Every structure is written in C-alpha cells, then in structure tokens.
Amino acid sequence: MLEQQLVNALSLGCVYALFALGFTLVFGVLGVVNLSHGAIFMVGAYTALQVVTRLGLPLWASLVAALVVSGLFGLAVDFLVLRPLRRRNAPHLIPMIATIGLAIAMNNAAQGLFGAENQRFPADLVPDTQLTLGGLQLSVIEMAIILLSFTLMGALLLLMRRTQMGRALRAIAESPKAALLLGINVEGLFYLTSFTAAALGGVSGVLIALYSNAVFPLMGQPMLHKGIAVIILGGMGDIRGALIGGLFLGFAEVMSVAYIGSTMRDAVAFGLLFVVLLLRPQGMFGRVLERKA
Secondary structure, eight states: OHHHHHHHHHHHHHHHHHHHHHHHHHHHHHOOOOTTHHHHHHHHHHHHHHHHHTSOOOHHHHHHHHHHHHHHHHHHHIIIIIHHHHHTTOOTHHHHHHHHHHHHHHHHHHHHHHOSSOBOOOTTSSOOOEEEETTEEEEHHHHHHHHHHHHHHHHHHHHHHHSHHHHHHHHHHHOHHHHHHTTOOHHHHHHHHHHHHHHHHHHHHHHHHHHHTOBOTTTHHHHHHHHHHHHHHHOTTOHHHHHHHHHHHHHHHHHHHHHTOGGGHHHHHHHHHHHHHHHOTTOSSOOOOOOOO
C-alpha cells in the first residue's frame, strides 16, 4: 500500500533530517565538517539504553538524558579539539581528520565498555499499539518519531529565524570576524552551537535505536554517511536543505525497499543523490559563496 509506505518513509526521513540538522548547524556556524557526529549519535543511543535498563527510568527521561549527555560530548569536542584548531587558524581539512580520529576512539571505547554485540531496549518500553489515521496504520514509535522530530526541527528554525540569538548565529555564519567586531560573543555561541548540534544527534540516535531496536558501537557510521549525503543534497550549511534532504533520502530508501528490494536500498538512494548533484551541484538550497572575512 503506497500510503503506508509513505508513512514509513516519513518517520525514517524525519530521523535523517534531525541528525543532519545538527551536522549542518556545525558546518554553517563553525565552518567545520564534524565527522565525530556519528559517534555522538551512538552515545545518545547508549545513554538512553543505560538510563532505561540500569536506572529503570521511563523513556522520556532517557530522551532527556541522551540530549544532555550528547550535548556535553559535543561541547567537549569543541572545547578540546575544535577550539585549539580555531585558535591556530588550522585549514579545514585538519578538523575533519581530528574528528575522524576522535570518532574511532569513541567507537572503540563504546565497544570496550558495552561489547560489540547488538543490545536492545526492553520489549515493553514502547506500547505496540497501532494507531489508525485515515486508513493508515502507525505504530506508537512512528508517531512519536514524527512528532518529536518536527517539534525539535521547528523549534530550531524558529530560534534561527525569529530570535536575537538566531540573528547572531547567522551573522557568525557570514563572517566570524565581523560578528566579533559587532560585539557578539562568538566563542560562546560556538559552544552553544556544538552543544545543540550534538544534542540533536543524540536524540536522533535514540529514535533510530527504538525504530530498529538495535544499539551497537558502530551504529553511527552508516548514519554519518547518510548525514553527509543529506547536507550535500540540501546545500551545505542550510537548515531547510537538511530537512528536505533528510526526507528525500528517507523516501528514496523506503520506496526502493518496497518496490525494488532491500539489497538495492543504498544504491537507489545514493544513485538519486548523484543525479540531483549532477543537475544542481550546490544542492537544493545551497549557493556558491566565497567567505571573505
């Protein structure tokens, strides 16, 4: 049933978009491709799992814990890795290499702490009730994913478009030096951006873990590849593009599984991405710009 597949695609695309929003936020404001974002995605999933299984707290508490812990990890990455490189005016390639090494270290640490095997959330954590809306069947987790993802994405868009802080972040994205001359606390907003981006990544990790019912140390690696694809597709540093690109990739994957086969899932999704970028190399919302200051 096509309508049902569209619902499945929407829930998966929402998680991709949420993950990519954090990714593109860091690039847009800090000008850095943070390749440890996939490892932070994994940290969020493990945090929620430990809160539920070891502390016995409800799902909403595990989401809050994942948001906070992932955000703190993102803050630590900025303070310990990106900030020293910013002060040295390191070329763009250096932070990428540094965050790749950090991601490998975080993945190995998780494997040492929790083992390499898949872990699962308790079966009774989320009700298996099916909701019926206009003839469509939605599970509770699918409905929660869609609502939570759109809520967080909407809040971020409002923050960026309607608040003084959002205007300051957009000014930094245009020119950190000019923003500093205007009296904006550039370094403080860098930290806030890193926290927010990592928090979004951690929450998306929990949602994917609940959706697939699997938590393992390398779970962030395929998501990192898809996040890179999404932000390139939507336009590097553009929040609208991350949203549309995530939904596009989710729909492409689900439709390819439904009508072609699961073995062609990534081939179809990334093949469509390749075609789009041949026609529009800067992405759907991207612009070819040169930052001069």
